[in-house]
Amino acid sequence: AQKITQTQPGMFVQEKEAVTLDCTYDTSDQSYGLFWYKQPSSGEMIFLIYQGSYDEQNATEGRYSLNFQKARKSANLVISASQLGDSAMYFCAMREAISNFGNEKLTFGTGTRLTIIP
Amino acid sequence: DGGITQSPKYLFRKEGQNVTLSCEQNLNHDAMYWYRQDPGQGLRLIYYSQIVNDFQKGDIAEGYSVSREKKESFPLTVTSAQKNPTAFYLCASSIRDGLETQYFGPGTRLLVL
Numbered sequence: 606a607q608k609i610t611q612t613q614p615g616m617f618v619q620e621k622e623a624v625t626l627d628c629t630y631d632t633s634d635q636s637y638g639l640f641w642y643k644q645p646s647s648g649e650m651i652f653l654i655y656q657g658s659y660d661e662q663n664a665t666e667g668r669y670s671l672n673f674q675k676a677r678k679s680a681n682l683v684i685s686a687s688q689l690g691d692s693a694m695y696f697c698a699m700r701e702a703i704s705n706f707g708n709e710k711l712t713f714g715t716g717t718r719l720t721i722i723p
Numbered sequence: 724d725g726g727i728t729q730s731p732k733y734l735f736r737k738e739g740q741n742v743t744l745s746c747e748q749n750l751n752h753d754a755m756y757w758y759r760q761d762p763g764q765g766l767r768l769i770y771y772s773q774i775v776n777d778f779q780k781g782d783i784a785e786g787y788s789v790s791r792e793k794k795e796s797f798p799l800t801v802t803s804a805q806k807n808p809t810a811f812y813l814c815a816s817s818i819r820d821g822l823e824t825q826y827f828g829p830g831t832r833l834l835v836l
Contacts, residue, residue, distance in 0.1 A: 640824065648811060648813075655822055655824055698765075709823055711756075715764060
């Protein structure tokens with residue numbers, strides 16, 4: 606079963622508008638972490654924002670905010686005042702335990718390609 | 724500047740050949756990871772290492788091998804047993820701080836001739 610679901614393969618947004626990228630996740634763990642990464646055409650994965658499962662406040666980092674709805678198991682990324690440089694692939698990922706010895710891994714969604722239109 | 728470096732940027736492999744991808748970090752991170760990315764897909768975990776001289780298989784370890792002799796280095800060998808090696812390979816590292824945020828290198832694109 607897919608653990609991270611990103612239902613928007615591609616989005617087109619006008620420059621300066623806000624955009625919401627959807628992410629839903631599936632886990633039975635009580636403690637987990639949710640991440641968003643940006644992958645420009647160069648290929649490098651750039652960390653954007655993190656939300657812990659016990660964090661009561663939604664995470665924010667500059668123009669990025671994470672709309673965390675725990676009961677719905679959703680962790681949508683909101684980008685305010687979009688810029689041309691925001692055009693990239695965006696991946697949602699969840700940290701989950703691999704073993705009982707503290708080993709953890711990230712499970713990634715299939716990504717959303719965001720294109721900002723001038 | 725601290726960061727993760729991967730080399731080469733592009734790598735070509737002939738049939739039956741083993742090739743090694745380099746990953747070095749100077750962030751003093753304990754954990755290191757190797758991921759594979761295929762077109763239109765997310766990342767899949769190949770191998771990971773939490774400490775020096777120890778590593779574990781990820782979800783798609785068959786046809787790959789790794790070593791972790793130094794904290795800074797985590798090379799990945801793509802062996803001839805990997806029948807479909809063409810992909811983009813990303814190395815990452817993280818520190819045990821509760822968040823375990825993984826930071827990625829620039830990647831190596833492997834192509835089969």
